[in-house]
Amino acid sequence: MTPISRGEKFVRAYRLVGSAAVLGGLVAASMTASTPGPGPGVPTSYLDPTVVGAAQPAQPARPGPVGARLAPTGAAAERGTAQDATASGGTTRTPSVTGAVKPVPENPVGRHFRPITGLNEVRSDFNGDGRPDLAVAELRKVVNGGQSGAVHVLFGDPRGGFTNAGSQYFDHTTPGMPTDEGSPDPHGEINDFGRALGSGDFDHDGFADLAIGSVHDRFRILYGGPSGLTTAEARMIRLADVAPEADVPGEGVTGENLFGSAFTVGDFNGDGTDDLVTGAPRAGRPWVGGVALFRGTPGGLSPAAAQYVPGNAAGLPVRPETDGFGAVLAAADFDNDGRDDLAVGFQRDHFGSVSFAGSVVILPGAGDGLSIARAQLFYQDSPGMPDVAEYGDGFGHALAAGDLTGDGYADLVVNAQREGFSSSTPNRGGSVTVLRGSSTGLTVNGVQYWTQQSPGVPGSDDPSAYFGTELAFGDFDNDGRGDVAVASPQETVGGVAGAGAITVFRGSAQGLTTTGLRRLDWKTPGVPASAGSPYFYLGDVLRTVRQPDGAAGLVVGCWNTTVNGLQRAGAVMVVRSTPATPEAPGGVTANGLRTWSAADLPVGPEAFAGFGMHLG
Numbered sequence: 001m002t003p004i005s006r007g008e009k010f011v012r013a014y015r016l017v018g019s020a021a022v023l024g025g026l027v028a029a030s031m032t033a034s035t036p037g038p039g040p041g042v043p044t045s046y047l048d049p050t051v052v053g054a055a056q057p058a059q060p061a062r063p064g065p066v067g068a069r070l071a072p073t074g075a076a077a078e079r080g081t082a083q084d085a086t087a088s089g090g091t092t093r094t095p096s097v098t099g100a101v102k103p104v105p106e107n108p109v110g111r112h113f114r115p116i117t118g119l120n121e122v123r124s125d126f127n128g129d130g131r132p133d134l135a136v137a138e139l140r141k142v143v144n145g146g147q148s149g150a151v152h153v154l155f156g157d158p159r160g161g162f163t164n165a166g167s168q169y170f171d172h173t174t175p176g177m178p179t180d181e182g183s184p185d186p187h188g189e190i191n192d193f194g195r196a197l198g199s200g201d202f203d204h205d206g207f208a209d210l211a212i213g214s215v216h217d218r219f220r221i222l223y224g225g226p227s228g229l230t231t232a233e234a235r236m237i238r239l240a241d242v243a244p245e246a247d248v249p250g251e252g253v254t255g256e257n258l259f260g261s262a263f264t265v266g267d268f269n270g271d272g273t274d275d276l277v278t279g280a281p282r283a284g285r286p287w288v289g290g291v292a293l294f295r296g297t298p299g300g301l302s303p304a305a306a307q308y309v310p311g312n313a314a315g316l317p318v319r320p321e322t323d324g325f326g327a328v329l330a331a332a333d334f335d336n337d338g339r340d341d342l343a344v345g346f347q348r349d350h351f352g353s354v355s356f357a358g359s360v361v362i363l364p365g366a367g368d369g370l371s372i373a374r375a376q377l378f379y380q381d382s383p384g385m386p387d388v389a390e391y392g393d394g395f396g397h398a399l400a401a402g403d404l405t406g407d408g409y410a411d412l413v414v415n416a417q418r419e420g421f422s423s424s425t426p427n428r429g430g431s432v433t434v435l436r437g438s439s440t441g442l443t444v445n446g447v448q449y450w451t452q453q454s455p456g457v458p459g460s461d462d463p464s465a466y467f468g469t470e471l472a473f474g475d476f477d478n479d480g481r482g483d484v485a486v487a488s489p490q491e492t493v494g495g496v497a498g499a500g501a502i503t504v505f506r507g508s509a510q511g512l513t514t515t516g517l518r519r520l521d522w523k524t525p526g527v528p529a530s531a532g533s534p535y536f537y538l539g540d541v542l543r544t545v546r547q548p549d550g551a552a553g554l555v556v557g558c559w560n561t562t563v564n565g566l567q568r569a570g571a572v573m574v575v576r577s578t579p580a581t582p583e584a585p586g587g588v589t590a591n592g593l594r595t596w597s598a599a600d601l602p603v604g605p606e607a608f609a610g611f612g613m614h615l616g
Helices: none
Strands: 083-085 134-138 150-156 162-170 197-200 209-212 219-225 228-237 263-266 275-279 290-294 306-310 328-332 341-346 359-363 376-378 395-402 411-416 431-436 443-450 470-474 483-488 501-508 511-520 541-546 552-558 571-575 594-597 611-615
Touching (some): 150 209, 162 228, 197 263, 328 395, 395 470, 470 552, 483 541
Parallel strands (some): 359 395
Antiparallel strands (some): 134 611, 263 275, 341 359, 359 376, 411 431, 431 443, 483 501
């Protein structure tokens, strides 16, 4: 496919291996259960939580009661490894002409805007000790009488895991935190603080910094130091600070533009300092959306060093009447020129008579940011693509980026959340398409297409599985090629509706392969069997972490977990990986699976607070 070239502008984002947002930390293989500590100075502790069904509105309406319970994991965590499977290659379909215009659904693809990020290394070492740390959002925690949310920080420990010793806690009332006092925003801070998390060293001082996003037109920056994050130089940035013309009166100021609801981080001008991109999916009129790039500088992030690309920018290869540009972000160096490139998932894009089919726009990195002049557009009816654009597919709903083949060019993995949902062919329950990197950027040469019906892919032919709704990229076996964790959070597993599963594909010279594939679900030894309760939604939140041995591990957000009898208090599972050896292929394993919640922290758990809803 020939890249679409147009005018000129910019943007920024994250790097090579990883996914959605930021994070760090790993698993210690031999940790035992202990009573949650009374304060930040206590040793690392371990929680036996219970997990609840019902997931956040990232997916179309999900059935099921509250009450899926997760049994104790201390001893069970030592029991074994993930299941293995073998096979090869994805399937291909021949493009065909789509049908007539269909009615526009109220919510054809989920309107929960989740930050999806590709990264090359974990950038969350907030205290500069060489160990990645973990930021966890508790989005619905009650603060000052409202569910305004909070963010916790667990520091990395010498064993490669996390510790609650010295843990940090932030909300909008933390001393020094920029607030909205006097703002006309009627939403205030409700369900806001921690809606997105993004970390990187934005001031190039050797300490990672944290962007804390929202859905209500703002984000905050906390800078790192020897003691971790601090509010000493914290600042709040709004869309009006960057692009007043996009902050439509009555929409922006009331929080409708969603500025700060998605992040990605990377070095797009090649100056060696991390930059930040945030989305504003409902900015402008009629909600065309946009992305804002903040360049890293010795003084940190500032609107003065920002650029803004609206969804209807001149030369941008998308239809100007569509909305939601900036909801899904990822980045990596697709053309191997030393600068990161930005991928924007435009899941609500329209093509001809096909509404909400979705697309992905690539903005290559340049000396001054990102360029529209060399932009590329990919959608399912593009020449050479293995599928067709259908109503409501949502191509671009999730993205993950990294080098799958080991050739030095990053590749892009794209989810179509509701693949085939409204077609006359059987609903395929979601799909994943792999676009290959090259010296000219992404290409359809060698493109792959995967569903749960593809040969070698385990699991049920569940039309409601939403295969690929969440993606995480990392080298889980440390063989030099990236691998991809693909979540099917609504998959029926062992007859249990909505239990969910995570399928980990290995990278190869040809792209993704099912040879050596690993799968995690409630039947996997080491995963608590009671995680197989209805509507558990395993994999609904995934992030990639870097272990001390170089392999990537997984962090799984279980924000709807019941902890100490408190429904949906939330927890986080940390799943380690083992490097490949001549004797064993390596990869993710449930052996040593570890769980954390607010019960391990000084503040304690809270019903419906959603610990683990976002990670960074």
